[in-house]
Amino acid sequence: MPARRQAVAVAALGTLPLALTALTAAPAAAHGSMGDPVSRVSQCYAEGPESPKSAACKAAVAAGGTQALYDWNGIRIGDAGGRHRQLIPDGKLCSANNAEFKGLDLARDDWPATSVRSGSHTFKYRVTAPHKGTFKVYITKPGHNPAKPLAWGDLDLENPVATATDPAATGGFYTFSGSLPERSGKHLLYAVWQRSDSPEAFYSCSDVTFGGGASAGGGTAPAPTASAPTRKQIEDGTDKSTIENHGHGDHDARTSAEPVAAPNEPKAAGATANLAETGGDSSTTYVAIGGAAALALGSSALFLSARRRTVSGGRQGR
Template sequence: MPARRSVAAFVAVCLAPLAATALTASPASAHGTMGDPVSRVFQCYAENPESPASAACRAAVAAGGTQALYDWNGIRIGDAAGQHRTLIPDGKLCSANSEEFKGLDLARADWPATSVSSGAHTFKYRVTAQHKGTFNVYITKAGYDPTQPLAWADLDMDHPVATVTDPVAADGFYTFSGTLPARSGRQLLYAIWQRSDSPEAFYSCSDVTFGGADGAAGGGSSATASASAPSAAPSASAPSEEQIAAGADRSTVEHHGHGDADARTSADPSAAGAVAESAGPSAPSTVADAADAAGADEPAADGSAENLAETGSDANTPYLAVGGAAALALGAAVLFTSVRRRAVSGGRHSR
């Protein structure tokens, strides 16, 4: 029994710092999309990925499948480093040149749209992991034709309608102000979130309508776009928190399948204690068990109003740390087995 306690204590003491390193040193990935005016992917997710209501969202699913909608907060380029126009070709802006999200690039005039008007506008960006960086929101030029593939030349890149650096999130959103210029009819807002603590950047397309009854709601309202909109597009609305939570288990972004070399979507030092606690007499017996223990999934949204976290570790750091913890767990298990056998053997000889 003393030998068993010694091994358990050894495992707990050694695993705790390694688990903490894996969780706190990982370059946690930032995820999100525009919530108001709602982005195409967020709108289609709100409609139900398995059976979207609008013709445009049904076409997006037919082109790219349903998984893209469950991964609504993952339209990204991991090594963008500000080179957006170099990395994303014309016609692929809404998908950020990602095959998974190609359905969002469909050029059509019936994407659900948010009604806006010229002047001050409050933007809300739905975030699921907070990090330092800069948001820039651009609007299409007068004369924009939604039936043609969106090109960089269609955007007024010299005059962003909103720019903000290092905002603070509250209730799952970054909220910031901007000014919409004079426009009429259907337009598009293109948002780029470039992290400053990583080369990663996120992108989103939001369809909006100006003019007449369409602009009456204005001022950041995502209420309804009038049926008399130039394209007769359906109104847009973001998904509810219940809808977001309901689809979290289907998201590859939230379950480490987004390919950005991050072991977790956010750092959670508090989880280290749970890993150490679990390393008693029943220490993880396999590498997979140890990795699972060190990488519990985070909640769907981070709604705190704390300052944004900075991360800058090498992308391989979390894997090395988790691998080290797993190897140590295996070694401890072998040691425990060896000690136990010697104890049993000694007991037999004593008899």
């Protein structure tokens, strides 16, 4: 076979493994944290990583540093696969057993808290890279003492206050409904977002107060009022983040994802709009990958067909 024909054959056949690899490529990673009631890490980020205002957030930075706050949307376990209790020990729920976020596990009764009431509640989960999955939000049991380390046994795991699968993502949030039980004083909400297209899961702790702020565990000091970071604050801190966030952060193309459009921002057309409206449908990604793979396979088939015709013609001319 002439050298030129050999080179073409190698190039054509070389596309086959690339095509197969493309067909099995994983979609982008997801990231986020509870926005309402605001999570501890989001609250401290909103106060300012370099100069937090509340005593609890100052203590969190002293324990774990400022990077944890810039990485507010990355409290995660990449291979969780639903094994939350097996992978996260008591006392480390808020950090998901990640040393970077250990300041969030500090047991104290003065974490900034969101004022809530028993009954229906609309939860908002701030998302920076949407994907399909299931949210479960748990609340601490009656008599919870916020001044003690949070353990799995402190949560009412049999009765989550909210469960949502593939909620729509709009305005930068997943929004879903739930119901808060009768409680008094300070409590904690623990949110678990388990992706369905990956074993990755995300976790967050949100401090709340029912009916005034006195602690059910005996404390009396009211917690500062919590507030979520603004979109501008999020954008201003992305260059210091090591977590993918609106195309910034870890600079890893494998974890990039289209951002969810904020209020008053036009929705992107086609694939991006589908991603935001369906909570991260990755079908568009697979269509694009599949198309590229199909082209590669088609090129290989055309070459092999042409090769057969050339060989056949050569034989007939003999």
